[in-house]
Amino acid sequence: MSKPHILQMGQLPEWDEAPLHDTYQVHRYYDAPDKGAFLSEIGPGIKAIATRGDLGAGADVIAACPALEIISVFGVGYDAVDLTACAARGIAVTNTPDVLTDDCADLALGMWLALSRGIVAADAWARSGDWALKGGFPLQHRACSKRAGILGLGRIGMAVARRLQGFGMQISYNARTPRADCADWQFVASATELATQCDVLFVTLAATAQTRHIVNASMLDALGPDGLLVNISRAQNIDEGALLDALEQGRLRGAALDVFEGEPQLNPRFARLGNVLLQPHHASGTFETRRAMGQLMRDNLAAHFAGKPLLTQVQ
Numbered sequence: 306m307s308k309p310h311i312l313q314m315g316q317l318p319e320w321d322e323a324p325l326h327d328t329y330q331v332h333r334y335y336d337a338p339d340k341g342a343f344l345s346e347i348g349p350g351i352k353a354i355a356t357r358g359d360l361g362a363g364a365d366v367i368a369a370c371p372a373l374e375i376i377s378v379f380g381v382g383y384d385a386v387d388l389t390a391c392a393a394r395g396i397a398v399t400n401t402p403d404v405l406t407d408d409c410a411d412l413a414l415g416m417w418l419a420l421s422r423g424i425v426a427a428d429a430w431a432r433s434g435d436w437a438l439k440g441g442f443p444l445q446h447r448a449c450s451k452r453a454g455i456l457g458l459g460r461i462g463m464a465v466a467r468r469l470q471g472f473g474m475q476i477s478y479n480a481r482t483p484r485a486d487c488a489d490w491q492f493v494a495s496a497t498e499l500a501t502q503c504d505v506l507f508v509t510l511a512a513t514a515q516t517r518h519i520v521n522a523s524m525l526d527a528l529g530p531d532g533l534l535v536n537i538s539r540a541q542n543i544d545e546g547a548l549l550d551a552l553e554q555g556r557l558r559g560a561a562l563d564v565f566e567g568e569p570q571l572n573p574r575f576a577r578l579g580n581v582l583l584q585p586h587h588a589s590g591t592f593e594t595r596r597a598m599g600q601l602m603r604d605n606l607a608a609h610f611a612g613k614p615l616l617t618q619v620q
Contacts, residue, residue: 308329309333310329311325311331311335311351311353311354311355312334312348312354312366313325313332313333313355314354314355314356314357314362314404315334315356317379317599318599321379322497325459325603328603329353331405332347332524334536345369348370350372351370352371352375353373353374353375353606354373354375354376355377356377356385356387357378357380358380358381358382358383358385359380359385360385361386362376362386362387363385367394367396370611375399376397376398377396377399378398379598379599380400380405380589381402382399382512382539383402384511384513384541388620389501392620398618399602401597401601402460402617403506404597405598406460406464407464407589408589408591408593409461409464412537412563412584412588413465413535413537413588414469414507416535416537416561416582417505417507417535417561419582420533420559421446423445425582426579430463436478442474447532448472449472450472450473451476451505452474452475452504452505453466453476453477453505453507454476454478454479454499454502454503454507456479457479457510458478458479458487458538459509461537461538462509466490470489473607475491476491477490477491477493477499478493479496496524497523497527498527500528501527503532504531504532504533504534506520506528506534508543510538511539512538512541512542516541516542517541517542518541518544519542520534520542520543520544521544521547522550525551526551529557530557531558532558534557534559536560536562537564537588543562545565547604548560549574557580559581560580560582561582562575562581563587563588568585569585570587601617603618
């Protein structure tokens, strides 16, 4: 029996590459020098696409694969997949939720603590000799016992909020509707109102057309000059220009960011700021989680070709 032909959009860890090649006839889109010619040649035989959350699959790629049945995403985010094109043709889409929730929540709290206490700058202070030359590191702000706002109370938002409880935080959240299992936390119907009620705002909501730039200039002003922003979601949820203005003008005390518009190329204004913590989009970047993500991506492909229910179908 011949192996199903799949299109691989980007490089994956070796522990995923080997089993994919053992099970399928893999065609590497990212290795093709002329991608248009490549798709014209192999597209008609493609049954599945294996892709990453940052790469997705655009309408042009989907259109070039008339026999396509499923797109399996390595990552929780699937906003880079053209869902409209998939829906029109009945193409299934899966992602890898849950397995990366804890690592994302851990990094969110690590970023918050590092930003609040100036941990990165303090490390540089000790290494550079400033401690000996200039004395103790400048005083920072307390992290614990503050007001936390969670914008988007999905899997990752819930995990962040539960961790924050251990820091004695007063927790409020914004979601589509109040959650019955969160009676100890305050539901706030307006995202802007949420910002007025917190000292640190964690952005953990999924990226959709409706959430684009939900954190805008007005919301940043509501958070205020003593406020902190932590984004562990998607870059498009933040109006990056408005954020940079607020940071430069002192209208926001600080921001910790794991995602950026145009990444890995960052707006050079970020590098000139001392009140921002920058991370290279690595919230799920642990061996344990990346292995689990790859396994779930492959398990969805296996389920599809075996005629079984998909494990984590989003469409």
